[in-house]
Amino acid sequence: MTEFISSQRGETKMLHEGYIYSKHRADRIKTIWRCEKYQSYDKCRSRAISLNSVEVEVVVLAEHNHDPNPTLCEKAKWMETLKKEAKNSTESTRKISLRLLAAAPESVLAHVPFLESMQKTVLRARKGRYKGTTSVCQIKPKMKMLAEQKYVEIKNEKLEDSE
Template sequence: MELIATSRGGRKLLHEGYAYTKQRAHESSVRWECSKKKTAMCKGSLITDVNVSRVHAVTGHTHAADNVAMSALKVRKEIMDTAEARGGRPGQILADKLATCPLEVRAALGKRESLKRQIRRAKRGAAPPNLKAMEGAPCPFPGRCGRKLPESGRPFITCDDGPEDSRLLGFASDDGPELLRAARGWPVGGTHSTAPRHFAQLFCVRVPPPQAAVALDRRQLHAEG
């Protein structure tokens, strides 16, 4: 049993030739559903403990196990990790990794051009999470999914209160929290229509910047007068 991160920031659980995605979590267990639930109409599922270290129950699948596909998922993850950590030309990264892969695993990985595009996204740190809902989003939210601020290099994401359905993500500039603290009031605007996909509500909190004062000596005042 092995957990791997996908190229879009999600997670898959690999077990005995099948891949699963998280369906829901309980106090003492986690339920996973077959990743081919839609494409193969498969009702296979798996129940693990909350630490995903032990299998409690398995529901059968409508398709055969595919160990080659599982190996391809692992290799794809290794390729993207290498791209993020070391960089380099996509063609060279692929050549180095595929040199030791069996032919059937290479075929299961798909087209080289598609892999190169994924490598470029991984290098840019711009691969967004593939979410059906906020449940299942990586926690904490990966910094690579949020643009870094040019003035400090810190992530734009300033808070993440957990993976529950009511999860709240906060984004702010470096001086944003201090401006909020100093402001007398917070004009808040909220809208459903422009909220990004997978988010129920988007709130924008605006505060005026502090008033700037410039000290002028008498000569400057006389010249301006």
């Protein structure tokens, strides 16, 4: 399965068979992708070409020097959802973070960042939207309690899993 996600900064990524690719260049017919790990310590040289036809066809040009990681793909999708929601919603930073955390796929939960760093991600995604006038909506105490309760439940489950 091939999926595409685009970040707030306009970068497009391709998720293909457990690997994440960054867009390198594109023309009318095709897009050339580089494995996201091309800049990492052990530089992966894998590239892929996707044909911009009705049905996306992907040709992988070189083998990866690492295993596929479908969980990282799921996480990438989930992080983009978080950022988009952060930008488009008026909920408080904390509420969005808790809500998305509660909605995260199980495989992603083991890899989600801490709540504080999620909140930073939300704030970063919102930068520029408020232009200095930060307005944080107050959430109803009951909603907040429920979301926090859910978060604690998830955290406890995670702790149990790792034992």
